[in-house]
Amino acid sequence: MNMGIGAVRHIIAVHSAKGGVGKSTLTVNLAIALSQKGFRVGVMDTDIHGPSMALMLGDSSRPPLVDDRKDAVEPIQAHGISFVSMGNLTDERVPLIWRGAMVHGMIQKFTNHVHWGELDYLLLDMPPGTGDAVLTIGQLLPISAAVVVTTPQGLSLTDTRRGLHAFKQLEIPVLGLVENMSWFVCDGCDDLRYLFGDAGGKALAKELDLPLLAQVPIEGTVCEAGDDGTPMMIAFPESHSAVAVRQAADRILAELEQSGQIAVFRFDWREMGFNERETEPPKIVPADERVLVQAVWQVSSDELGVQWHDGVRDILSVRKLRQNCPCAVCVDEITGERTLQQDRVPADIRLKQVSSVGRYALGLVFSDGHDSGIFRYDRLRELARKPSSV
Numbered sequence: 001m002n003m004g005i006g007a008v009r010h011i012i013a014v015h016s017a018k019g020g021v022g023k024s025t026l027t028v029n030l031a032i033a034l035s036q037k038g039f040r041v042g043v044m045d046t047d048i049h050g051p052s053m054a055l056m057l058g059d060s061s062r063p064p065l066v067d068d069r070k071d072a073v074e075p076i077q078a079h080g081i082s083f084v085s086m087g088n089l090t091d092e093r094v095p096l097i098w099r100g101a102m103v104h105g106m107i108q109k110f111t112n113h114v115h116w117g118e119l120d121y122l123l124l125d126m127p128p129g130t131g132d133a134v135l136t137i138g139q140l141l142p143i144s145a146a147v148v149v150t151t152p153q154g155l156s157l158t159d160t161r162r163g164l165h166a167f168k169q170l171e172i173p174v175l176g177l178v179e180n181m182s183w184f185v186c187d188g189c190d191d192l193r194y195l196f197g198d199a200g201g202k203a204l205a206k207e208l209d210l211p212l213l214a215q216v217p218i219e220g221t222v223c224e225a226g227d228d229g230t231p232m233m234i235a236f237p238e239s240h241s242a243v244a245v246r247q248a249a250d251r252i253l254a255e256l257e258q259s260g261q262i263a264v265f266r267f268d269w270r271e272m273g274f275n276e277r278e279t280e281p282p283k284i285v286p287a288d289e290r291v292l293v294q295a296v297w298q299v300s301s302d303e304l305g306v307q308w309h310d311g312v313r314d315i316l317s318v319r320k321l322r323q324n325c326p327c328a329v330c331v332d333e334i335t336g337e338r339t340l341q342q343d344r345v346p347a348d349i350r351l352k353q354v355s356s357v358g359r360y361a362l363g364l365v366f367s368d369g370h371d372s373g374i375f376r377y378d379r380l381r382e383l384a385r386k387p388s389s390v
């Protein structure tokens with residue numbers, strides 16, 4: 001994916017339906033486990049209301065500006081990974097009570113104004129729960145896949161299901177569950193003891209039809225290392241929890257490979273001037289041929305070009321797009337009937353803005369001010385093949 005600045009191959013969301021289950025701890029340690037395998041890894045702390053990355057990675061400094069630019073910063077480098085967190089921009093002890101719109105703005109800043117450079121994996125420490133913030137992030141970023149963290153005591157089927165439903169809506173595949181604080185080693189006898197029996201995580205995974213990627217033990221060293229700013233993958237690389245996190249990282253890579261998941265590129269542009277018709281897409285085509293949409297470009301003032309994964313190119317008239325807007329204002333949600341009167345769409349309608357929505361759609365803003373249409377790629381392709389009347 002092309003981020004505002006830099007290129008990221010895969011974005012992986014680490015999520016939990018409930019707070020306090022160790023999602024941030026696992027995000028950081030998974031990121032380090034992946035970097036120890038030789039990958040270039042970044043972490044974006046999207047848990048804006050409760051950022052903990054700066055503390056866990058032991059660096060609360062401000063991100064440095066890129067050269068002499070005022071609008072771009074470098075991510076902070078710590079323990080072999082890059083990261084940004086609100087914890088580097090505000091005092092972590094001050095809770096942020098922000099409205100959704102500001103969360104949206106901050107994610108855009110973390111995406112467009114951070115010089116991530118070339119990354120193999122960008123891990124997102126997601127906000128807990130299944131609220132708006134998760135949907136917003138899923139729509140703003142082309143997330144390749146998600147990993148769900150739970151604990152034996154947090155094994156709430158209903159909550160986890162709700163979380164999974166949000167990912168399904170966003171067409172983000174879930175690679176599996178990681179059960180944290182699942183077991184411990186008995187001090188006296190070295191036996192493994194499961195806090196609530198070893199079947200909990202397995203049963204939940206079975207119930208949800210997801211792989212159980214790892215069961216991470218509860219260990220004092222995890223907490224200690226997190227509080228000290230040196231994550232346990234570095235401070236205690238031979239601990240039971242480090243071994244389990246390495247196993248989770250291996251499984252994530254394997255599941256990602258097996259599921260055939262691919263990185264999707266991100267784009268966001270406003271109306272631009274042009275002198276001639278551009279029938280060739282610009283050279284922003286990712287190498288992977290499975291990417292559903294390889295390029296989107298402005299062919300002329302009233303045409304949009306799309307190049308698909310199979311090399312097929314379509315040129316869609318902007319007026320036809322506006323006439324076929326699928327939003328609830330233009331189509332009756334219950335009957336499915338089009339309420340927008342086709343002939344009322346001006347002949348000279350233009351596009352003001354085009355952006356990718358998550359990994360599945362285009363968001364279009366038209367010159368008549370209409371901005372609520374989300375055009376799914378599959379429907380767009382169908383539309384391109386419909387006779388041009390409507």
Ligand SMILES: Nc1ncnc2c1ncn2[C@@H]1O[C@H](COP(=O)(O)OP(=O)(O)OP(=O)(O)O)[C@@H](O)[C@H]1O
Binds near residue numbers: 023052181
């Ligand atoms: N396996 C573990 N063993 C011991 N302590 C752990 C383990 N995992 C996490 N912790 C501790 O549990 C606490 C909560 O962890 P963390 O902040 O990662 O949770 P979270 O799910 O990200 O929370 P939030 O919902 O606030 O974002 C921290 O003090 C952390 O050190």
